[in-house]
Amino acid sequence: MEEQKIKSYETGTPDAILEIRNLTKHYPDFTLDHINLTLPSGCIMGVMGENGAGKSTAIKAVLGLIHPDEGEIKMFGSPLSEANPSLKEKLGLVLDGLNLPAAMNAGQAGRMMAGLYKSWDASRYTEYLTRFSINPQKKIQDYSRGMRMKLSLAIALSHRARLLILDEPTSGLDPMIREEILDILREFILDEDCSVLISSHIISDLEKTADYAAFLHKGKLVLCEEKDRLLEEYRILKGSREELQRLDEKLTFTIVGTRENSFGAEALIHLTGRPDGNYTGFGRELGETVTIEQPSLEQILLYLASERS
Amino acid sequence: MLGFLHFAGISADTLSAPQLPARDFQDSVFIGPIGPVDPTEPIQKIRKTWKTRKIQKSAAYEPITPYIRRSPSPKQHHPIDRQERSEPMKIIISNSSEKPIYEQIVTQIKNAILSGELAAGDPLPSLRFLAKELRVSIISTKRAYEELEKEGYIESIQGKGSFVTGRNRELMREEQFRKIEACLSSAVEMAQISEISLRELIEVLETLYEDTESKTDV
Numbered sequence: 001m002e003e004q005k006i007k008s009y010e011t012g013t014p015d016a017i018l019e020i021r022n023l024t025k026h027y028p029d030f031t032l033d034h035i036n037l038t039l040p041s042g043c044i045m046g047v048m049g050e051n052g053a054g055k056s057t058a059i060k061a062v063l064g065l066i067h068p069d070e071g072e073i074k075m076f077g078s079p080l081s082e083a084n085p086s087l088k089e090k091l092g093l094v095l096d097g098l099n100l101p102a103a104m105n106a107g108q109a110g111r112m113m114a115g116l117y118k119s120w121d122a123s124r125y126t127e128y129l130t131r132f133s134i135n136p137q138k139k140i141q142d143y144s145r146g147m148r149m150k151l152s153l154a155i156a157l158s159h160r161a162r163l164l165i166l167d168e169p170t171s172g173l174d175p176m177i178r179e180e181i182l183d184i185l186r187e188f189i190l191d192e193d194c195s196v197l198i199s200s201h202i203i204s205d206l207e208k209t210a211d212y213a214a215f216l217h218k219g220k221l222v223l224c225e226e227k228d229r230l231l232e233e234y235r236i237l238k239g240s241r242e243e244l245q246r247l248d249e250k251l252t253f254t255i256v257g258t259r260e261n262s263f264g265a266e267a268l269i270h271l272t273g274r275p276d277g278n279y280t281g282f283g284r285e286l287g288e289t290v291t292i293e294q295p296s297l298e299q300i301l302l303y304l305a306s307e308r309s
Numbered sequence: 310m311l312g313f314l315h316f317a318g319i320s321a322d323t324l325s326a327p328q329l330p331a332r333d334f335q336d337s338v339f340i341g342p343i344g345p346v347d348p349t350e351p352i353q354k355i356r357k358t359w360k361t362r363k364i365q366k367s368a369a370y371e372p373i374t375p376y377i378r379r380s381p382s383p384k385q386h387h388p389i390d391r392q393e394r395s396e397p398m399k400i401i402i403s404n405s406s407e408k409p410i411y412e413q414i415v416t417q418i419k420n421a422i423l424s425g426e427l428a429a430g431d432p433l434p435s436l437r438f439l440a441k442e443l444r445v446s447i448i449s450t451k452r453a454y455e456e457l458e459k460e461g462y463i464e465s466i467q468g469k470g471s472f473v474t475g476r477n478r479e480l481m482r483e484e485q486f487r488k489i490e491a492c493l494s495s496a497v498e499m500a501q502i503s504e505i506s507l508r509e510l511i512e513v514l515e516t517l518y519e520d521t522e523s524k525t526d527v
Contacts (some may be wrong), residue, residue, distance in 0.1 A: 211446040
């Protein structure tokens with residue numbers, strides 16, 4: 001059960017748009033175990049984990065779709081239990097599946113949404129439709145997967161939402177669309193009162209956009225940290241098995257996990273011991289024997305996951 | 310047709326002239342013809358070949374850039390001769406560099422200030438805009454700006470943004486020197502303990518300089 005570290009490099013603490021405290025939910029074969037997360041305003045938090053790790057469960061709890069056994073969720077400062085209907089105005093959702101009638105088209109969907117949301121911005125919606133090249137007359141049943149997602153996004157962004165929650169928005173989509181979506185998310189948080197919570201198992205996407213990286217594994221929160229800081233504090237060492245074993249003696253880092261093959265070995269290490277967090281030039285201490293690389297977020301999480309299995 | 314052009318005050322020469330000054334009643338500026346012009350063609354047809362650009366009336370000659378405008382400084386502070394026209398500052402992030410992202414930003418902005426490319430009072434791009442453009446986390450841009458502010462290179466004014474401080478560049482260079490001196494004295498201490506000669510130390514320094522110059526300056 002890891003405590004999230006929000007180091008305040010921020011001048012003044014921003015308000016938390018979303019606070020999750022001790023969220024617990026029991027299922028017959030799975031338990032979401034005391035999750036603690038805080039999403040400050042103006043940030044993108046990427047929640048990662050394998051299929052079945054609990055990402056969707058956590059999001060359902062946040063949306064009030066399931067009732068937690070323990071814990072509390074606060075959105076925009078007030079608990080979910082006290083939520084009033086105006087809350088949905090500030091929440092933009094992109095969930096699995098476009099839950100609109102198949103025979104409807106984008107234009108009709110827009111008119112329907114205008115009735116649902118007080119703050120519906122029709123001109124913005126039309127702008128997004130044009131930007132995504134969605135034909136307002138085309139029926140939803142004829143949409144490709146990417147277009148469905150784009151329509152969900154267009155709707156979510158057209159009612160002045162402050163919190164955007166996306167559950168696996170990019171799985172199954174080609175790299176071009178994924179990059180488009182990431183660009184839109186970056187635009188969304190140009191406004192510092194807005195935040196994004198995005199869950200995905202495509203870690204490379206989150207590595208590009210997220211400010212905070214949270215990792216769920218088997219229902220537990222393994223870590224939640226500033227993504228850039230995470231990437232600064234880990235290294236991959238590659239060398240022969242003996243070379244890596246010899247390194248064990250130096251204690252300026254801890255070895256998180258190793259992988260060996262017939263021709264060598266590789267280890268993920270977590271750098272510790274520098275109070276200012278400055279690890280540039282770490283390699284010089286080790287000398288020329290081992291190869292040192294910057295790990296990708298995906299590698300870090302793979303090691304952490306296998307270490308805990 | 311030429312007669313008509315004369316009447317309108319346009320000669321065959323001005324058809325290929327560069328940008329004419331904008332007048333108050335105009336909302337677009339003549340930039341120039343696309344391709345060769347046949348003055349015997351009807352003026353309507355010729356007009357279609359003109360490139361025009363819609364302008365904000367009040368901003369006829371304002372360079373449209375949100376970035377840093379270089380203010381003129383005395384020649385001795387400009388080691389590199391630059392054009393009068395404002396250019397956006399160059400900031401490049403390398404994802405494969407060992408140097409943390411915030412440090413890369415700090416270094417490049419610092420260099421721009423020390424070299425005079427950014428002058429005192431120049432505004433810096435907003436945190437969020439920089440983060441979006443560079444495709445990095447805003448936490449890193451915030452951290453970079455805080456670091457720069459801590460070292461006295463910039464100051465942040467609530468509600469307005471961040472600006473290069475009016476501090477003398479010479480003072481900043483002196484500070485850099487002081488820090489370098491401190492680093493070097495610990496290097497000298499270590500060298501003396503291990504009986505490493507001054508020549509060997511100088512060799513190390515030379516190699517390090519070459520190493521950092523051969524990589525991109527990030």
